[in-house]
Amino acid sequence: MANVIITGCSRGIGYELARLFAEEGHQVLALSRNDGPIADLGHPNISSFPFDICNSADLEKLQSFLNKNWEAVDILINNAGKLENKPFLETSREDFESVYSVNVFGLAELTRIVIPYMPKTAHVVVISSMGGVQGSMKFPGLAAYSSSKGAVITLTELLAEEFKETGPSFNALALGAVQTEMLAEAFPGYQAPTTALEMATYIKDFALKGHKHYNGKLLQVSSSTP
Template identity: 30%
Template sequence: MTSPEAPPRRVVVTGAARGIGASIAAAFVAAGDQVVLLDRSAVVADTAADLGAKSVTCDLADPVDARRGTAEAIDTVGGVDVLVNNAGVFEIVPLLEIDADQWSRMFDVNTRSMLLTIQVAARRMIEQGTGGRIVNMASMGGKDGEAGQAHYAASKAAVISLTQVAAKELGAHQITVNSICPGYVLTEMGADTRTPEMVAGWSAKSPLGRCGSPDDVAAMAVHLASPSAAYLTGQAFNVTGGMIMH
């Protein structure tokens, strides 16, 4: 939680209309921060209103709109102290069936959009001169790619590498950059095709015997933006319940 002496942090969360992004936004609001939710879905306005936050609608797959939307979100709260890049897409396609458009779409949303939002936010953080925190959503799949996820896994591995480079280049400005690698997290996405047997199989992969929740991931995002995480940068933190341990 933001201390009584410290002003509320200005936080931008992408892909925040629902699921993990909405939980991250809610956690920062609960900490007393000024939060802007960014998403291409018009639902983001309702989510933000329910939280008492602000929202901006934009398509992060479009480079021009990604820059415009990020800048607008930052201006909405008069600056940026924390950027959480959560926007992303997922699909399962066998390796030999992935076409060029599917590959490009995956990287446009999952990787290129992060580069663009980081560029806009980091420039503002540098101008402000007070440092900042950037948290990028990678995936367990970025470390251990699974069958049927070649383009997704590759895009998330790229997020991990992008995070490391950004941490090295922005560290002199006291901007930390880290990534989060969630495992199986139960959200409304895919709920219509998710069976109890599937959930049981995923849960069995964790020593804790369960899948993750959006709140599990949100807790890590808030921690990485906290004063106690000031010396953490360039890392890819697993939030997998022990499904992977490297």
């Protein structure tokens, strides 16, 4: 059984991921600013505490948890994300910084903390977006969000190269439309063909097995536009 860290677990894909891993017997550390929904599950295989990926004190709390409770981390799923949907001319520097603080800087800092606990066979999965894939269809209003998702795709490739001798493996999944609250923020009224549970099931299986076949790769997981 694996020790799994998942960010962004208060709703949607992250919540379903935590539940699925726990039900299979894996030990899960489910991190989100609001840990109420996960705590309400009361699952014995899930640990959680309120966690802001941009807060240095919370990052220290994560390191303390690992030192006290886990000898190793087998899977890290960087799922937490922040979205701003507004025209570019109305998107301020503060808007960009807010999105990048979660989607890029917070992700990078958390990954830096967790890597020393990860053996060569471990796997880091970065949840990106089709909006961050070069050459994919783009949509107005998502300049900060989609560009940040492009940044973490490149970061994934760089980390895979830097740690290719010692591990862990790094891969990015660029998701298409999934029926979540974040999708509703980006595309109000749009009905996605994929549920959060369906996508979480795919991501769980990929996190457990994908590193045997991929490292430093971007996989596009989308059946629709958006």
